[in-house]
Amino acid sequence: MSETANPVGRPTAYDPSFCEKAIELGTKGKSLEQISGALGITYRTLCRWRDEYEEFCHALEEAKIREMIWWEEHAQAYLVEHKDGEKLNVGLWSRSMAARFPKKYSERIKQELTGAEGAPLLKGVEITFVEPNANRSED
Numbered sequence: 001m002s003e004t005a006n007p008v009g010r011p012t013a014y015d016p017s018f019c020e021k022a023i024e025l026g027t028k029g030k031s032l033e034q035i036s037g038a039l040g041i042t043y044r045t046l047c048r049w050r051d052e053y054e055e056f057c058h059a060l061e062e063a064k065i066r067e068m069i070w071w072e073e074h075a076q077a078y079l080v081e082h083k084d085g086e087k088l089n090v091g092l093w094s095r096s097m098a099a100r101f102p103k104k105y106s107e108r109i110k111q112e113l114t115g116a117e118g119a120p121l122l123k124g125v126e127i128t129f130v131e132p133n134a135n136r137s138e139d
Contacts, residue, residue, distance in 0.1 A: 012049075013041070014049050014052075014053060014056070016053075016055065016056075018039055018049075018056065018059070019055050019056055019058075019059035020059070021035075021038070021039060022035050022039070022056070022059045022060055022062075022063045023059050023062050023063050023066065025038055025063060026062065026063025026064060026065070026066035026067045026070075027063075027066045027070065028070060029067055029070030029071055029074070030063075030067060031067065031100070032046060032060065032063070032064070035060075035063060046060075067100075068100070068101050068104070071096075071097065071100065071101075072097075075093050075097070
């Protein structure tokens with residue numbers, strides 16, 4: 001038996017040139033899902049390759065940054081209203097940015113409710129079942 005075993009299954013379709021293509025697509029504002037479609041692979045395969053190939057992981061990180069830059073630049077171009085020009089739907093833009101880039105644009109408020117000195121609000125809840133009164137007369 002040789003020291004290098006033959007790999008099991010079909011060979012990978014991964015090509016290092018996908019790194020450059022992913023960055024190019026990110027520069028055009030494309031999402032990771034759109035990038036996987038343009039590469040002709042499933043999103044699941046894209047994620048697997050990201051974990052298996054360090055250079056692809058770095059390329060996807062760069063693509064994500066460039067995607068955000070694309071969206072920010074387009075939004076900024078339309079934030080200022082011009083007479084007879086296009087107007088940005090600010091509410092829609094805000095929701096879109098929060099969905100695409102939650103770490104940067106999400107408006108989440110975390111609230112925790114506690115009792116005195118951080119104690120739980122409810123402690124030792126007891127549930128009692130009561131037998132119906134069999135001696136009770138019906139009306």
